[in-house]
Amino acid sequence: MASVLDTAFLTYVESGVTRESPAHGRQVSEAGGVTMSHTAARSETTFDTAVLRELVELSGDGLAVLDDRGHFVTVNPAGVRILGVPEDRLLGTRSPFDVSRRNVTSGSDEMERAEWTAPDGRRRYLEYRVSELANGGVAVWFTDITEILLQQERLTAITRAASSVADSGSLRATLDAMAREVCTTTAISAAQILAVDDPRDELRLLGMAGFGETTDFVERLAECRRRGADIRFLEVLEHGEPVVVLHRKPVIMADPAWEPLHVIMDWPDWDSFVSMPLVVRGRTVGIINAYYAPGEDPGPSSLTFLSAMADHAAVAIETAALLTRTRSRAQLDERRKLARDLHDSVVQHLFSMGMQAKALRAQLERPDADLSQLRGGAQELAELSQNALADLRGLVFELRPMELAERGLVDAVRSHAASLQARTGLTIDVRAPVGDALDLDLEVAEDVYRIVQEALHNVIKHANATKAEVTITTPEHDHRGLLVKISDNGRGKGQKPRDRTAFRRESLGLQSMRERAERWRGRLVAGPRPSGGWTVAVSLPAQGSYAMKEAS
Template sequence: MAEPALPEPQHSAALLEGFLGSATLAFAFFDPELRLRRANPRLAELSGQAGPLGRPVAEAFPDCAAALEPSLRRALEQGEPVEGLEIVTPRGWWLVSCFPVSGPGGERLGVGLAAQNICAQKQVEEALRKSEERFQLAEASSRGFLYEWRLPENTVWRSRGFAVTLGHLPEEAPQDPQWWAAQIHPDDAACARQAMEEALRQGGEYSTEYRVRHREGHYVHLWDRGRVLYDAQGRPARVLGTATDISERKRLEAELEQASRHVRDVINSLVAFVGVTTPSGVLIEINRAALESAGLEAGEVLGQRLEDTFWWGHSPEVRAQLFDGLRRARQGEVVRFDLPTRTKDGGITLDFIISPLKDAEGRVAYLVTSGIDISARKAAEAAQERLIELLQQSEREALALAQIANSLSLSDPMQTNLDSLAAQIAEVTGALACTVELMREDFSITSMGSFGLPEALLAGFTAVQAAGERLPSQRTAQRREMDVARRFRDNALSDPRYAPLHEALRAVRWNTVAAAPLVQGQRVLGAVVAYYAEDDEPAISDLLQLSTITSQVSLVVENMRLFQEVRGKAALEERTRLARDLHDSVSQAIYGINLGVHSARAALPHSPADALRSLDYVLHMAETATAEMKNLIFELRPESLEREGLVAALHKQTRALRLRHNLEFDLELPHEPELPLPAKEALYRIAQEALNNVIKHAQARRVSLALEPCQDRWRLRVRDDGKGFDPHREFPGHLGLHSMRERALSVGAEFVLHSAPGEGTCVEVWLGVGGG
């Protein structure tokens, strides 16, 4: 049976009416006086009312006439379209185009209006904006590094993530902040500098974004945020922060911006596809935009069944989807669905509508199809999901690192910190138990912090190692790569090499062991081992999280090791100094007493006067030895401060130095300060170190020692008339100034040093009356 032909011209008018009635856009026509003459039903969503035609703009569009009428009038008077007008009404957000309408002879008939509801796009944009806000609230990211700017020394420390982010090893990059400023992109330098200056001036937190040059020459986008920390006197002392690589986010934003421009271009072109088919689905009309998208001419597609055309005939699934939609529309239903569509440049997704057009008898005579490209919306939704996933991952890793950092104290013993690390890692990874194991170069275990493991099992580990067998941690440290041993417990119970573990293993609930090496630079420090329940196998994301945390824990462990090493060196130096003082003072005095007694004994029979002078010398040396011994005993037993007081201790110290080194002292020690014992001990040790420096380095003749109240603080001052020095120089191997400054900070005091060559030296410590 032949397909019916379209009658002309009456039928074209009917088709136009049908298209306007089923279109997803709102259409209207105004005469030269801007009175509404024609409108499709969709216009009621924009105007908010439906009624007789012939009304002016103000009456037809009471909610938006003020925004709409100037654009209509401009299109009418200038004869040019006005596009891109966004109007918000109680019924939605609309993108409006106004265009002049002319007759066959060029006469101006009026002005047309086409409006598209863009609420869905705006919701996507708002969702993306909120996702961005949540992303900025995440702390510490694994895609960046930590840093600390020590303001007094003007040096910067950076974590190992610096190498991953910018290609520089932390030890290769200069610690001078000026070097970092020189790496910032010239266009971003002023903004980054202003953010830091405001934070230092006003205090609190800061957050800024800028580009930094990678070692290989390209630039990396960083999100830099942190906090300014202050000393006891309220002066900026340190800046702690994190710099996160947000290059991927910037790329996604660029992609989203490009997709947004694509959406606007599509909306400005109104629709991507409009066609008319017979009830059986044979295509009889097609719009130019659809043909251009396929690179075809009308004659190449007219007369084909719609599902067999270029746009959909390539995919059986899409053909079936479209065939079913045509069937339903043929039965009188308006059908709407998302339709994947092929174009000459690839593919898009259409918001596709099939509307039945009925004749006077109510029978379906034609099917009107239209589609708007929603590819940008789909891309935005996918990008939003990716951003949310990245945010959640960053939040998890930031919280994990923060918990681990907050659980440690360098002043605690190494074993305490290792146990704390193990507990925190188990908590953030969801493991039942955890060990943090330190090793020698031969991978033998020297220290082990544990959480969740019975003592019998820890003893069994020691026995296995003593028997020459390797534990999972030792194997992963030797290979420098993560190792996951599933069914470890079951396999170990059947392995005689692990016999020392068998009894303890029967009582545990874990079965899978994941071990990750602790590597700092080229050195293997040990390994972290997580123990997972047999019914809760670790996923890939869990193992990645364990690997990320281990890389940060390596730095923490190395810092703890270095701190213990420095503290041990300081203790050794203190013992060496006491031995030297004992030899230089007390032993010399005892030798003098012995010599004096022999002289007196030899002189007594024939010269009593000489014997008396020798005995006076003996008494003087005895007094000197007594003072020296009391001073050294006090240094070895600082708890005497609580019994005798700080002022008495300082008097004993200066008396011993006066007798030993013939120094003149000016003392200003009025009364005992009411301070906690730790504060008194810190002040005594600082005074002791300062006086020792005078003896060893100053070549002074007179020393002033003062302890006096100044308003709400106590001031300890040690000043000499010696040769002085340049305090800005470094003195390798000399820890005196460093130890004095650390002792002051440990009790919340301020340490001040004044010196210059030829002008002597003055050390001051300012301490609050409460000891902080």
């Protein structure tokens, strides 16, 4: 359609179609000021030119003639609407189009871009093409691409926000990044993401961008609430519906109740305000506030964009809450397991030591005490104390192996394997082809270590195995990820467990391992091997905060 209009417009302006000049009451050529009589103009106006004139007038694209200095000579109605200025005020003023690029000839598909600021302060982004006219002027075809660019920015922001949520390690860091993405759109100067469990409670600031120093924002906001400030986004928390307030900044800055936040709220250049609810399963968990630049109204497409970003923020908040609950449940399970292990090992040893000490005392009180028996009892007491100490050290090590923080995952697994091998006789081979070239966050390393620990515990307790193997490597399809396998040569779980308690504990162990893997977007698979025995395999994708380094 643009090429048809180009041809029509060029024919139209070159033909010298006339209009009556309101200033002079005479006929002036549309092509740039060529004077002719009314009769001559009428005689040169053919039926075809009249049709072309209708095309130009009815076009939805902007069409204009500029003089050799780039000033408007004429503009069609669509161009007037796009530029937002009446035609009589446009004529003679400088256009935003670059007319120095005379290498652009008629019919060329090369497009240029220009920025236009309307009298009301709105910025418009125009795409245009120019063609030279015989009289030295320029014909311009142009269209408004502001909304297209905004949509592209919004889609990019939404995509980046989704990626940020997927790779999130810290909720505050994730939502700060999301607030920054909201501010990448042309219309929005600043953004906040807040959460609250109850509208009557204090708000929690989870993400902010576009403001200055805001370390005490929550405290200042609480003071504004105590002063009775009209905080419109509290309505969003209460009713779960968006709130749009035009020209909000002047009201806030003039209200004494908002005085504690005047410094912060005055920092960005904004005017209108939108608050969008963060909703998860019908429950409002927070809000996202957007502060629009002057002259930028929050239109339907912008509200749709904010709604999409609010959905991502809500998912991030809910995911963090689920991970916290999962982590708490895992910690509770670990405490229960520690209590059982203490009872089954250290407590039993201490009980035996107490009984042996009483027996020794009873023998010492006898006048005919047998020294050889006393020596044997003392030796047994010493052995019990050594076993209790060894078990206690093992339990302390399980709480958080020092090697995880000091020497890394591989050494921690090797140390644990050596301890188990010495205590149980199970041969455990730890294979890590990349050596110690792992760069893991401590929390990731601890969860992987716990998976290995639990898997080996199941081997010892249920597999009747003589050998186990732990392999730490990278998946073939993702060399920045992590793959850990724990295999044994025992009978696996194919046979009936010895009792229901053992089966239940083993199932809980697998569930705990799976939850740890899923916490880092990983996957855990457990089952029998074709050659016999059992394998537990966990694969973790590359995280934002860890990666497998190249082996040296």
